[in-house]
Amino acid sequence: MRSISEIQSLIEQGENGAVEFKRADVRPESLAREITAFSNTNGGSILVGVDDNGTVIGIDSRKNIEEWTANVVRNNVVPATRQEISLCMFGGKQLLIIEVPRGPDKPYQTIDGKFWVRVGSTNRMATKEELSRLFQQAGLVHYDIAPLEGTQRADLDERKLHDYWSDYYSIDYLALEEVDRRRLLLNADILLNREDEDQVSVGGLLLFGREPQRRLPQSAIVFAVFDGVELIDDLLDKQEIVGTLPELIRQTKVKIRTFLPRPATFSGLQREERPAVSDNVIREAVVNAVCHRDYSIANRKTAVYIFRDRLEIISPGRLPNTLTVEKILTGNSAPRNHFLLKYLDNMKFIDGLGRGVPMMRREMGERLRYQEEGEILRLLLDFETPLV
Structure with a gap:
């Protein structure tokens, strides 16, 4: 009361x-x-x-x-x-x-x-988009396996498909007959047949597309480095990272490592440097951002910001129905994008066991914070020693 x-x-x-x-x-x-x-x-x-x-x-x-x-x-x-x-x-x-x-x-x-x-x-x-997100949050529909209007088989990169099927299933995809390739893609939900027309699924384009951002511009990552602790401070670097999800993960991790401060300590006569945020935490944070964001929100891109005192990763889409910030910190999960989760697991980017956030919290302690603000989820990773 x-x-x-x-x-x-x-x-x-x-x-x-x-x-x-x-x-x-x-x-x-x-x-x-x-x-x-x-x-x-x-x-x-x-x-x-x-x-x-x-x-x-x-x-x-x-x-x-x-x-x-x-x-x-x-x-x-x-x-x-x-x-x-x-x-x-x-x-x-x-x-x-x-x-x-x-x-x-x-x-x-x-x-x-x-x-x-x-x-x-x-x-x-x-609106139609808001209603779609409500059903997604309830786990009743999954946007990542929805057909993407206007796409066709040619929007998929055959080499990327071959590498995946070869690495994970030992299938020589490029050696298959055309009818067998199509059947394989349909069975895998990478390709969807609607009214006798083949279209690429959202997840299929995100993982294996030639230029995913042409059809899904919201899937790019905005990367920026600030000379201060606020968005209004001077920019040191800004760019848009594009590509498939595996490419986004790799490129974003490299960009973060390039600009992340490396505080130095002395052990005897030698200087020892270590990044303000470990590679394991960076990798987990970036993978979570691209795997679990809401791709139906067409006007927001995932953002990665480096400030003098913290690393911020902003993902469009609030937590699904049953989840809270407190629950995800203890390893509870309710995936929004089951298709993406499955394939990124197969590609060994994640293990699908819900250990990622607890691992980050164990390493970062109170320096890891989540904030849910309307339609976004913000992850803040504070540096132990802010740059001056």
């Missing part, structure tokens, strides 16, 4: 992405819309008995409002959600406070079949 000071703070800040005011005469469909939007986004608090302008008017006119609210939650939101509902006195008037957590079973919809999301202080129906 909220304290008086917490309620005062909520009212003073006004309606925003996490706070909504409702009068006592709120209709069931309106309340259901608010609960659905908060559940599909990041959760929030609904104060019933407060006008839109923040005036406390109370709910004295309605009896059994707790039971009424519970019925709205149970009957007007699909699937039903669990909220903390409590009555409290504030300024001599009774308020109902509904605490809506970020829903674990996205996507949620109102009983009329509409999916709502919270944007700022308002709710709106989810």
